[in-house]
Amino acid sequence: MGTAMTVAVAVSAFAFGILVGSLGASAKLSHSLALNVVADIYTTVVRGIPELLVIYLLFFGGSSVATSIAAAFGYDGRVxxxxxxxxxxxxxxxxxxxxTEVIRGAVQSVPFGQIEAARACGMSRWLILRRVLVPQTLRFALPGLGNVWQLTLKDTALVSVTALAELMRVTxxxxGATRQPFLFYGTAAVLYLLLTTISTALFNRAEISANRGVRRA
Amino acid sequence: MKKIVSALALGAMMAVAAAGAAGAKEWKTVRIGSEGAYPPWNATDTSGKLIGFEIDLANDLCKRMKVSCEFVAQDWDGIIPALQQGKYDAIMSAMTITDERRKVIDFSAPYGTEPSVFAVLTDSPLGKALNLGADRIDLNDQAKAKPVLDKLAEALKGKSVGVQVSTIQADFMDKHLSKVTMRTYDKIDNAGIDLNSGRVDAMFGDRSVVEAVLKATPGKMVVVGPNFIGGVIGEGMGVGLRKDTADLKAMFDKAIGEALKDGTVKKLSTQHFGYDISPK
Amino acid sequence: MNWQLMWDSLPRMLGGLSLTLQLIVGSLALGALVAFGVALLRLSGNRVVETLAAAYVFVFRGTPLLVQIFLVYYGLGQFEFIRESILWPFLREPYWCAILALTLNTGAYTSEVLRGAILSVPQGQVEAARACGMSRALAFRRIVLPVAIRQMLPAYGNEVILMVKATSLASTITLMEVTGIARRMIAQTFAVFELFIVAGAIYLVLNFVATRLIKFAEWRLTPYLRARA
Structure with missing residues (x-):
């Protein structure tokens, strides 16, 4: 039961994270100084304070922020x-x-010559993004994103402080109630191991498929 | 860029739209926060649902107030901040009415009351030392309480006592036993685990809850010493409410008054505790 | 936002700094030892030993640290034979349980970093050392290890930051380090935001100092790169 909730949180958070990461990476790579600074502050602060504190801050502050955002769009009442x-x-x-860091690194490792070549072939910016940049970036980013996924999966254990009935809280x-802590935490550990093992295998397959066009040495 | 921001905000709003709407002026739904790890007052069943005395009582009170009840689980150490943040409208989580808490939230009239007790390992020498020759100590009666508290401090010198964080028992330790090592736990169960394994020498908590903790390992631990009431142990358990919801407080006060009068509290209490915990 | 409260809370929260620092330094130091041992075992060439070491790394990298801490603290204390063993005086204390869990955790991650670094030392350098008449042990000590340590520093820096943050989880087993004190004060003042922001700022400063230290170590260990400038 708790396991399903853990997977649901981890998958949604990872997807949301990739969205934020893409925005963050484009902000970091943009030529706007303001965007660079904002993205830098974001990654430094969030990676520099304990995950537990980030979750607490959002748990107790998230609703107020959401309410004021909603108010700015003309919706009054609590969100x-x-x-x-x-x-x-x-x-x-x-x-x-x-x-953000993984995607930024991956974008930067796409050889610039490829983009020039694509442009020389007469591709539009959008087409270059879709046909050259994204597929290449994905290939370079996959191993790093695999690591991020593992981090994300394990961070969901901390969400138990918000009383969401995921694996850790249920455990x-x-x-506490049964006085069998070893049994229950042990079982939880095995379940987490299972999740990380299965997902590692999936990422490895994804990597192979993303690399299928690459010549091997 | 601006487009992206508004698109994101819109997405975020859609995600929460379902939860929106609540908090209307007329009370139709009252959301009640509870810890769910404090039997027999409140607990969580295997499917994650909240159960216990307070859940049954809340359902009865809501019927009297003609509103529907929704229950929200919340860890104890964040239970007041989450009320203030509006995650729910009322706390029913064996919360004792104290002046300290009154500074930040309102309380209904009390619906239950309970003394606090110590428990130790059955074979611990502390069992004898904590037998202070009194059944019941009212902390408001300072002349009588003083000598007993002194004896208690002497008996626990150099020992450690486990309590739940930010409870009246923690206040008691701070005020009367400041020289005794206090270890604070997020959940009372965990204090029980540590008493069982000998990491702390005693635990201190609400009587029924300590007894429930002891029941999990029969014979290992016993309740010792007097029942403490009054003073920091407070004025009984009430519904915690935000300061800006006086109307809800009036509704709860009325419903609790009725439930006490017609014996519903007594009935539910006997069912969950085996005795009557309604305030005298 | 109550600025006065934030300012007033600072001295009390810094009171937990010493414990936080002990947890960081203690578990990083012990973790480095564990990592060194495990990395050597994984490169030992003995199948059984290698599998055991790999299993340790797999388990501790694949589960959340919070589970590991609870397993060590509440889980081990459940057993009579552990409570009667000579280890109990240590495992009885939440302090040593936290150090143990953090050490085993960082040991697993660091051993992987170290192993990668050792494998990245060019084989030619080892061969050259052997050709000069160095024994395998001497070549490892004088050539492989120094090069590997230099190589692993950036990745190890990340691990240090993760550990600084990880010590906040010690608050879940009754330890009063920075986060523990913050939570205790929130229980008294109910000022969640203010106090967690102060706590967060303390960790940010700690991590800033940690990154600088690692950068400095990197600079010290790579004099040959500086000479070019």
Whole structure:
């Protein structure tokens, strides 16, 4: 039961993180100084303070922020974020900070000559992005994103402080109530191991498929 | 860029739209926060649902107030901040009414009351030392309480006591036993685990809850010493409410008054505790 | 935002700094030892030993640190034979449980970083050392290890930052380090935002100092790169 919730939070947070990461990476690579600074502050702060604090801050502050954003769009009344949304947002923001760096590195490792060549072939900017930059970036980013996914999956354990019934909270309650902490935490550890093992295998397959056009030495 | 921002904000709003709408002026739904790890007051069943005395009582009170109840689980150490943030409208989580808490939130009339007790390992020498020759100590009666508290401090010298964080028991330790090592736990169960394994020498908590903790390992631990009431142990358990919801407080006060009068509290209490915890 | 409260809370929170620093330094130092041992075992050439070491790394990298901390603290204390063993005086204390869990965790990650670094030392350098008449042990000590340590520093810097942050989880097993004190004060004042922001700022400063230290170590260990300038 808790495991399904853990997977749901991890997958949504990872997806949200990639979205944030793409925006963050484009901000870092843009020529606007303001965007560079904002993205730098974001990655430095989020990667520099404990995940537990990020989750707490969002849990207790998230609704106020969402309410004021909604007010700015003319919606009055409280906006309430439930524990699931908060968990996804918090873990997603953390995951996004790491994804930003991975994606930025991957974009930069696409040889510039390829883009010049594409332009010389008469491709539009959009076409270059879709046909050259994104596929290449994906290939370079996959190993790094695999690591981010592992981090994200394990960070979901901290979401238990928001009382969302994911694997860790269910375990914690059961361990306390039954006086069998070793059994329950041990089981949780095995379940997490299973999740990380399965997802590592999936990422390896994705890597192979992303690399299928690359000549091997 | 601006487009992206507004698109994102719109997406975020859509994600929460379902949860929006609540908090209207007329009370139709009251969301109640509870810890869910404090049996028999409140607990969580295997499917993650909140259960216990307070959940049954809340359902009864809501019927009287003609509103529908929604329950929200919340860890104890964030239970007041989450109320203030509007994650729910009322706390029913064995929260004792104290002046300290009154500074930040409002309380309904009390619906339950309970003394606090110590528990130790059955074979611990502390068992004898904590037998202070009194059944019940009212901390408001300072003349009587003083000598007992002195004896208590002497008996626990150099020992450690486990309590739940930010509870009246933690306040008691701070005020009367400041020289005794206090270890604070997020959940009372964890203090029980550590007493069981000998990491702390005693635990201190609400009587029924300590007894429930002991029940998990029969014979290993016992309740010792007097029942402490009054003073920092407070005025009984009430519903915690935001300061700006006086109307809701009036509704709860009325409903609790009725439930006490017609014996509903007594009935539910006997069912969950085995005895009557309604305030005298 | 209550600025006065934030300012007033600072001295009390810094009171937890010493414990936080002990946890960081203690587990990083012990973790480095574990990592060194495990990396050597994984490169030992003995199949059984290699599998065991790999299993350790796999388990500790594949599970959340929070689970590891609870498993060490609440889980081990459950057993009678552990409570009666000579280890109990240590495992009885949340302090040593936190150090143990953090050490095992960082040991697993660091051993991978170190192993990668050792493997990246060019084989030619080792051959050259052997040709000069160095024994395998001497070549490892004088050539492979110094080069590997230089190589691993940037990745190790990331691990240090992760550990600084990880010590905040020690608050979940009753330790009163910076986060523990912040949570205790929140329980008294209910000022969640203010106090967690102060705590967050303390960790940011710690991480800033940690990154500088690693950068300095990198600079010290790579004099040959500086000479070119």
């Amino acid at each position: 309430d974020l439930n524990a699931f949304t908060i968990g996804v947002l918090a873990v997603g923001l953390i995951s996004g900070a790491y994804s 914690h309650l059961a361990a």
